[in-house]
Each structure stands twice: as C-alpha cells, then as structure tokens.
Amino acid sequence: MTPTSAEFKTNARAALADPQLQRALSGLPGGLVAQRTAAKAGLPEFEDLRTAGRDVKNHMLANLDIYLARYEEQATANGAHVHWAETASDAREIILAICQQANAKLVTKGKSMVSEEVGLNAHLEAAGLKVVETDLGEYLVQIRNEHPSHIIVPALHLTEGQVEDEFRRQHTHLAADRPLPDPASMVAEARAVMRENYIKADVGITGANFLIAETGSSVIVTNEGNGDLTQSLARVHIVITSIEKVMATLEDVAGILRLLARSATGQDITNYVTISTGPKRAADPDGPEAYHVVIVDNGRSELLGTEFRDVLRCIRCGACMNHCPVYGAVGGHAYGWVYPGPIGAVLTPAQLGVKAAGHLPNASTFCGACAAVCPVKIPLPDLMRKWRQREFIQGGQGFVARRALAAWGFVARRPRLYHVATRFAALGLSALSGGRGAFSYLPGATGWTRHRDLAAPQSRTFQQLWAEQQRGIAPDV
C-alpha cells in the first residue's frame, strides 16, 4: 500500500466528516472494550500475567538470535523450508518464487499483517496470480480495494449495509433479489463462496502469531477456521512472519495465550489455536506437501538496538487501538499505514521514517489508556514522546509550533521565571475570562475554542496552592 501517514490531518478531518465511518466506530466502546473488561474481571491473575508476559517477551528479545537459530534447526529437521527476508522486497520475491515453483494459479490467504507490511498481494497479482483473502474481514476489504483499518477487525470501518451492498455488487453469480437481511445471511453467503477457493487453491498463505524454537512450529490464532482450511487444503503452505514472533517453548506460548484473546476480543481464548510443524507426514491423508516459512526482518533487527526496543514485544492484539480516543474518533485508515492506533504511532515512524510519519506520535492526548491495557506493558506514550523529540530535533513541526516549544522550553528550565510567568498568566487569563471560568473564544487558541470551551485557570497556580497546603493553609478553591 502507498503510505498516507504524512496526510494524517487531512485524513482525520475526512474521517470525522464521514457518517458511515462514525456509525461503524460507535460500536467500539460497547463491543471490544466492554468485552475485554469482562474477560479481565473473569481472571483475577490478569495483572500478574501481564507482568509475566512483559518479562517473557523481554527474555525472547534479549536472546532473539539464539531462539531464531534454534527455531530454524528444529523446523528444518521437521521438513520445513525456512527462508530469511531482510527487506519487504526480499519477502515478496521469495514468496512469488515459491508460488511459481509450485505452478500456482490460485492462492488463498489467511490474515497476516506482515503480508500487508510487505505488500504481498499486489506483487503476486502483478505476476498473474489470483489471491483470495479468506478471513471474512480481510475478504471484505480486498473486494472493496481497501486495506484493513484495524489489525484484528480489518473491516471495522464498514457497516452492515455497506457489506450487503458490496456482496450484491461482487457476487453476481447469485440472484440479484436474494434476501440478505442480517450478518448471518451474509456470513453464509461468504462461506459458500470461500469453500470453492479453499478446494481449488494451489498455495495457502498464513501468518504466524508465534514461532516455537523448541519444536520448530508456527502458531496461528483464529476464530473463523479460515487459516486452517487455507493451510490444510492447498498443496503448499507458506507462513509469512517476522523475527520478533519467536518464543522458546510451548509453555511460553501457553502463558501469552491467556493474555492475547482476552486483550483482543475479550474471549477467554480464540476458538482455534493451531500449532503447525512441517508438511504432511507420509501416512497423513491431508495437509500440504510442502511447508515454507518466510521470516521477515524489514528493519526490526535495527529497531532492537534503539530506545524503541519495547515495541517489539507487541503481540498484535489491538487493545491499544480499541481503547484509544483518537483511533475511536478517526478509525484506522487515517493513520495511513498498515499499523494504526497507538502501536502504529510508534511503529510507523520506524518503518517509514519520522518525516513521513511524524504526525502520528502527535495524534495522541497521552491519556495513557493504551499503556494501561497493553498485555505486554509496552510504554506506548513514552515511546511516542521519544518520536516527538526526534521529530523536533530533525526540524519537524511548523515555524510557530517550533518557536512556541522553544519558548516553553526556555521558561520551563528556569523555575523562578516559570513561577512568575505562570502566576501572571493565571491571573491575567482568570481576569480576562471575566469570572465565567471558561473561554468560548481566545486568540491564539482558536484551534481549540472553535470546537469547545477552553477552561480558564483559577487565579492561583498549582505551585501556590501546593505551597499553601504545605504550610497548613487549606486551599479555598
């Protein structure tokens, strides 16, 4: 996909004015957010497991080279072909070559964000292959020529009505006046359409939520079962995944599984967790004849050595975006790249560069909800702040913002000056508001006051109130 992260502000404005999108997004708080809260309440150990999850992933990252090498050894011993892709383009070429070697015409594909990251579908299609996404949400965005707007609910931005319209446009082999009154009827239609593809497919591509070093396995976590039909009915199974997905043992994966579905959809576990090891065995009546695993780096090995290492703990649950007020207002497409929401605000500058993605870390109120729900405790706001610093150092932001930040920095580093300046500002603004306690218009802050009132400061500063309280004088405000 072509990134549009640099146009975040324009994208966001359009998203806010899109009534269909706003209706689709309005389901988030009562849906995924409420379900996660309920699932967490059902497991009293959840917070301890988050701490353990953070530590386990940190251990994997600190020993990534060893576990990757061990994974390759074990996978190869079980009949897998392991491929290494340093870049997105390497990954595309490797997978195209495997498909061509297998004389493939039809490729089915389970959900994979790494495949979105490397632009796999477009590359295979340009070489004449037909690629069909089999996850229902991915299928919806594929037939609409869109990209996923959420990492686990790709078609979150679509309403039921839009899906119905799209199915009528797309499935022209079916009666035009057939009834499609509800999601159940649409799912049944998609199920029938997809069956044909599974059976005819030459190659099935899936992602992997985890690789397991000890056993040489890849793991997918799904609810629909599409990833299983994709990998078990095609002649060749290709797994595309990235280096930070490797875990030491099945036991390590078991621990993380307790966090993943609860954080993602609020289920205790997804209906299917499939641990795949090698191609079909000699006596097996089903399964692929060949099993390839493509391990993608695409900048991660370098990110590991930076102050952003923590982001590589991510297990792609989507909780940070579900709980983000900015994501909830503008949806995923506004972010303009594969990974939206808070995790995208940290990953995108690493993948596209600060200049192309500089707006994203600024699109945050720093409310901290993302860090509070992250199952592996990634300090997302801290990492966004680090990107803001880098953007500033590299000359980003407009002239006015830069001067204002520089002025703020000058004052904030001089406590006496700061106290005097804030005291005057508080008094002045308080007087200016004329006792109303808020401004409906304030020159220099119209970006705010156009949409809502700006609270005016009380007449004294926080430091004054604090000092009074320390002296035992009760504050009178």
Place this chain on the structure above:
Amino acid sequence: MSEPNTAARDRILAKVRRSLGVSEGDGARQANTTQRMTTKPRQPSPARTLLSPAELRAQFIGHLTRGHARVIEVADLGGVPEGIAAYLRETNKPARVRMGSDPRLTGLPWERAAGLERVSGRAEPADEVALSHALAAASETGTLILASGPDNPVTLSFLPETHLVVLNAAVLAGGYEDALVLARAAMPAGSMPRTLNLISGPSRTSDIGGKTVMGAHGPRYLAVFLVG
C-alpha cells in the same frame, strides 16, 4: 526456487547481535536459553486451573456450553455410538459420519447404532458430519487438543458443518500446560504431528457489524462426547 538463503540469515542474526551488543560465542546466553527449552518454566498458573477434578469438569462443560458447543456426557466408550446416533437424530442431521482410522473409534460397538453410516478417510466437501478423538483437554477455557494424522485427519475438524469429538475424562487437565503435557505423552517422544489443534468452540466471526455469527468457515456445530 533458490535454496534457503543462509547469507541473508547470517546477516539478520549478525544485526540482531549487534543491536543486542552480544557476541555469537557467549556461553552464558547459550546455557540460559538451552536451560529454558529443557526445563520449560511456566508462567503463573491461574487459580482456576488448580481446582478439584469435579470442579474442573464443571468448568470445562460450562466454557464449552457458553461458547455454543454441546457437551454430552457418556458413562463409557461403549455408549458413544448410541450417543452419536441420538444426537444426530435429535438435531436432524444426516446419519452419515466421516472418521479416520483411530482404533479407539473404529473399535467402538457401532452395531448399537443401527442405521448410522460410517465412512473412512479425510473430509470431503460433501461431508456434513465428522468424528474425531481428542488427545487431551484444558478445562480453563474448555479447550480440546487434537493431533492431525491418519487416525484423525485435520480436515475433519474444519470442513464439515458438524464436528463430533470424543474425549476421555481421564485426560481432562486444568491448564493448557498440563493438557499439552498429556497430549505430547500420547505422541512418540520429541515428535510433533503436522498440526496440533486447540479447539474451544465452533467456528465464528464478528467481522460484519461487530455481531457474532457461528459457522464462519469451519463447523457451525461442535458436540463433545465426554466419556467416563
């Protein structure tokens, strides 16, 4: 197709080591990771995995039932064919079951289920009902563990609309880790099947308008025959 590219691997692993500030021949790191893969430490076990067998059983049934699966309790293996026939009659499904070559299933007293047709082999697109035998289960989330192979071909678990699974109550564990130990004990030492499938309910999706619908691509119905 080119052979797996060891040069690319070496460059990626070298970059990883550079970023970590470590060297390849660091014996302490090697020992530490080898120990983890040998001793397989577990993360803290939730209290719900450490209950009495009766509580675990109730928890297992509760999770599956809430997850839109059916659990049918059968006193002994001999009662499974009749249980299957009764379930298919009651739910108005065809009396034709696809199954693999698992001797625990083929050796059942099928004569007790007159009129029930059995076909052997992997699932075909026209099959409506399939039968598998689970290796083990975890009660913490009502999760069955199945292994692919000629005994229980993996397509049985995903292609037909109805999936029937036999589980011996003796291999019902509390947590995933214990269930995986039981599952691996049933396989040749150190080996893995092509797929180990953890199944906790019938196929579902919430991709249209956020509403949950059962039977997305895999089975719409899952019935577990809990034996003993």
